[in-house]
Structures are given as C-alpha cells and as structure tokens.
Amino acid sequence: MSLIPSLNGKAEVLIGGASRGIGLALCAALLARDDVAKVWGVSRNATGNGDLALLARHHRERLVLMDCDARDEQALAALAAGLAQTCAHLHLVISTLGILHQEGAKAEKSLAQLDLAGLQASFATNAFAPILLLKHLLPLLRNAPATFAALSARVGSIGDNRLGGWYSYRASKAALNQLLHTASIELRRLNPAATVLALHPGTTDTQLSRPFQGNVPAGKLFDPGFAAQCVIEQVGRLGPAESGGFWAWDGRAIEW
Ligand SMILES: NC(=O)c1ccc[n+]([C@@H]2O[C@H](COP(=O)([O-])OP(=O)(O)OC[C@H]3O[C@@H](n4cnc5c(N)ncnc54)[C@H](OP(=O)(O)O)[C@@H]3O)[C@@H](O)[C@H]2O)c1
Numbered sequence: 001m002s003l004i005p006s007l008n009g010k011a012e013v014l015i016g017g018a019s020r021g022i023g024l025a026l027c028a029a030l031l032a033r034d035d036v037a038k039v040w041g042v043s044r045n046a047t048g049n050g051d052l053a054l055l056a057r058h059h060r061e062r063l064v065l066m067d068c069d070a071r072d073e074q075a076l077a078a079l080a081a082g083l084a085q086t087c088a089h090l091h092l093v094i095s096t097l098g099i100l101h102q103e104g105a106k107a108e109k110s111l112a113q114l115d116l117a118g119l120q121a122s123f124a125t126n127a128f129a130p131i132l133l134l135k136h137l138l139p140l141l142r143n144a145p146a147t148f149a150a151l152s153a154r155v156g157s158i159g160d161n162r163l164g165g166w167y168s169y170r171a172s173k174a175a176l177n178q179l180l181h182t183a184s185i186e187l188r189r190l191n192p193a194a195t196v197l198a199l200h201p202g203t204t205d206t207q208l209s210r211p212f213q214g215n216v217p218a219g220k221l222f223d224p225g226f227a228a229q230c231v232i233e234q235v236g237r238l239g240p241a242e243s244g245g246f247w248a249w250d251g252r253a254i255e256w
Contacts, residue, residue: 005239017096019043021206126172184244
C-alpha cells in the first residue's frame with residue numbers, strides 16, 4: 001500500500017513528537033520503507049536524544065533531527081522557516097504531541113482535582129500545539145498529495161464518554177478534533193489532494209500511559225511498534241474523501 005493515497009515517488013515526512021513512544025516507533029517504521037525519502041524528527045531535544053541518534057547513525061541523511069517546543073509559536077515559525085530552506089513539500093506530517101499526567105497536566109478523577117494550570121497545560125500541548133504546527137507547515141502541504149494526521153484519543157469522544165474523569169485530557173482531545181475538522185474544510189479548498197485526520201492509536205505501552213496500564217485488559221496493550229504500523233496503515237488508507245474524520249487504529253470511525 002502506498003504511504004498516502006496518490007503518492008507519486010518518494011515521500012518527505014515530518015514527525016512532531018519523535019523522541020519516544022509512538023513517535024519514535026513511527027520514525028523507525030517510516031525509515032524502513034523504500035517509499036520514504038526523508039524523515040524530519042521533531043521534539044524539544046531531538047538532537048540530544050539517544051534513541052534518535054541511533055536511528056540517525058543507521059539512516060544518515062534520511063533522518064533530520066530538529067529541536068522545537070511546539071507550545072512556542074515563534075519556535076514553530078522558526079521550524080517551518082528552517083524546513084522550507086531544503087524541503088519543497090511534505091507528503092505526510094504526523095503529530096504525536098500529547099501529555100496526560102506530565103508537565104502540570106493531571107489525569108483528574110474529580111472536579112476537585114481540576115485546576116486552571118492543569119487545563120492550560122493539557123490544552124497547550126494536546127490541542128494548541130498540533131493545530132499551530134499545521135498552521136506553520138501549511139505552505140509545505142499545498143501543492144501535491146499531503147496528509148496531516150494528529151494522534152488524538154478515543155477518550156476525546158463525547159459520545160463514547162461513559163466513565164467520566166480525565167477532564168482536561170478528554171476536553172483537550174475533543175478540542176483538537178474540532179480544530180482538525182475545521183482545518184480539513186479549509187484545506188479542501190486550498191489543496192483538494194490534502195487529507196486531515198484525527199487518529200486514535202490504541203492503548204499503547206509508553207511513558208504517557210504507564211501509570212494507567214493497570215486497568216488495561218490482558219493482551220490489549222499495544223507495543224509502540226504495533227501502534228505505529230496501525231497508524232501508517234490508516235494514513236495509507238484514508239484520503240481526501242475521508243478528510244476531517246476521527247478514526248481508530250483498526251480503521252473504524254469514532255463518534256465525536
Ligand atoms: N499511549 C497511549 O496509550 C495513547 C492512547 C491514545 C492516544 N495517545 C496519544 O498518542 C500520542 C503519542 O503518545 P505516546 O504515548 O507516544 O506519548 P509519549 O511517549 O509521552 O511521547 C510524546 C511525544 O510528544 C513530544 N512532545 C510533548 N510535548 C512536546 C512539546 N511541547 N514540543 C515538542 N514535542 C513534544 C515528546 O517529546 P519531548 O518530551 O522529548 O519533547 C514525545 O516525543 C499522544 O498525543 C497521546 O495523547 C496515546
């Protein structure tokens with residue numbers, strides 16, 4: 001299957017959130033493909049990350065590491081300007097940017113645990129950073145088939161919310177979904193060959209999920225390599241006709 005629908009030739013790909021978890025596994029899986037020319041791996045300290053350095057040693061100039069705090073709009077503008085010097089078009093951008101219990105964000109169980117700082121931290125990384133990444137990369141997504149996929153989460157679905165809890169994570173992912181859906185409408189006008197997707201990768205064994213894995217049924221916790229392959233399968237399957245949708249790792253649509 002082609003990396004994204006209608007891809008002609010080899011792809012230039014950017015992974016936002018490349019340093020660990022699903023993003024790191026995506027970098028490895030993409031670099032193993034013949035139809036990927038180059039991967040731009042972005043995180044706050046990508047150039048100082050040991051796992052990315054190992055990948056770069058193996059794949060040399062096919063992996064370019066760039067440092068950027070995606071909550072900082074000036075840093076995003078600088079990232080886009082730096083990229084534009086050597087890259088004419090990005091065929092695929094995957095944002096894995098997300099926090100649940102780190103950096104001031106909290107997996108709240110009750111209203112009493114909710115506070116402004118936690119809400120702001122969750123929204124800054126989970127909703128604002130991915131859409132501002134799309135804003136700044138837009139000039140590189142305009143003239144040929146291009147997919148922008150952001151990792152959302154099933155718990156961001158309002159229709160699927162029967163358990164409650166995780167106020168700020170749920171709400172920030174719901175906000176991300178709305179932002180992506182809105183962007184898909186604008187991109188349809190700017191580039192009919194563009195696709196914008198919100199993807200749920202499945203519960204995956206990473207730093208983000210580690211404190212909450214006790215409730216995951218046996219056999220239902222994915223390893224990052226499997227989650228990455230599922231994400232790649234979905235970006236290969238879903239094209240402009242599906243743009244603006246919210247999809248799970250297994251290809252099933254998720255209700256808003
Ligand atoms: N794991 C799961 O079970 C699960 C389930 C559903 C959805 N998801 C979603 O899938 C995505 C990936 O999750 P994961 O489990 O792989 O998480 P993870 O292991 O914690 O990785 C998160 C990545 O995001 C980067 N990042 C965070 N804040 C950043 C910032 N301000 N600027 C630049 N990069 C930043 C991190 O890099 P640095 O910290 O090095 O900058 C890291 O590379 C998240 O959006 C998560 O919500 C995960």
